[in-house]
Amino acid sequence: MEGRFIVLEGSDGSGKSTMADRIGKYFSEKGHHIEFTREPGGTQISEKIRELILDRDNTEMDYRTEALLYAASRAQLISEKIIPWLKEGKVVISERYVYSSLVYQGLGRGLGIDEVKKINDFATAGIKPDLVIFLDVDPEKALKRKLCIDGGDRLENEDITFHKSVYEGYKELSSHFPEIITIDGERTIDEIFEEIKGLLTI
Numbered sequence: 001m002e003g004r005f006i007v008l009e010g011s012d013g014s015g016k017s018t019m020a021d022r023i024g025k026y027f028s029e030k031g032h033h034i035e036f037t038r039e040p041g042g043t044q045i046s047e048k049i050r051e052l053i054l055d056r057d058n059t060e061m062d063y064r065t066e067a068l069l070y071a072a073s074r075a076q077l078i079s080e081k082i083i084p085w086l087k088e089g090k091v092v093i094s095e096r097y098v099y100s101s102l103v104y105q106g107l108g109r110g111l112g113i114d115e116v117k118k119i120n121d122f123a124t125a126g127i128k129p130d131l132v133i134f135l136d137v138d139p140e141k142a143l144k145r146k147l148c149i150d151g152g153d154r155l156e157n158e159d160i161t162f163h164k165s166v167y168e169g170y171k172e173l174s175s176h177f178p179e180i181i182t183i184d185g186e187r188t189i190d191e192i193f194e195e196i197k198g199l200l201t202i
């Protein structure tokens with residue numbers, strides 16, 4: 001496919017939106033057409049699924065249901081938006097992708113990486129990003145950045161131990177998936193972007 005597909009991964013508050021914005025500006029200044037998306041969400045159907053998953057009242061949600069809902073939201077986003085955008089030659093910048101499911105559901109919820117990868121291989125129809133960046137920020141620091149803003153949704157209100165296990169999950173995942181590039185996200189926004197810029201020659 002013609003376009004470029006860039007994925008930002010990391011804990012809540014690690015700086016994904018901030019970097020997505022910077023990367024977008026960088027490509028736009030070079031004359032590229034940009035599309036931003038976030039997971040779960042990004043289409044009308046996917047946003048409804050997002051509401052279901054993040055609803056604070058859905059405390060009884062089974063972990064498998066949760067994993068399938070994330071995969072369903074992703075399947076819709078891929079077919080309705082990402083594939084057409086890439087065919088049009090656009091730069092697609094996504095906050096989160098399959099790697100989030102592998103970490104949060106596979107490792108965090110204990111469903112297993114292989115199991116969660118299987119449903120996501122089905123959901124994504126084999127679409128792989130050109131660049132995957134993991135913003136490495138200590139989970140307590142990342143969460144503090146986030147809770148300052150909105151008080152947190154259902155997932156952000158999980159115990160800090162869950163956030164720590166997610167962080168450890170990203171570290172583990174990086175050792176299995178060489179395409180994941182780890183970037184130290186505890187520096188200033190300018191310093192982090194300067195390093196990312198060096199990767200945007202893809």
Ligand code: ADP
Pocket residue numbers: 010011012013014015016017018019095145146149185186187188189192
């Ligand atoms: P995410 O999308 O990963 O949840 P955000 O980009 O929304 O994270 O960042 C969360 C908060 O932290 C925002 O208020 C943002 O301005 C701030 N922030 C982002 N990057 C940095 C950084 N490198 N240093 C300090 N604060 C940051």
Ligand code: TYD
Pocket residue numbers: 011012013016038039040070095096097098100101102104105155156
């Ligand atoms: P969001 O508010 O978008 O958080 P963030 O700003 O960190 O992206 O909430 C998304 C939440 O959903 C986040 O806590 C991670 C979680 N998530 C999963 O558990 N599995 C997934 O596959 C995805 C895409 C997200």
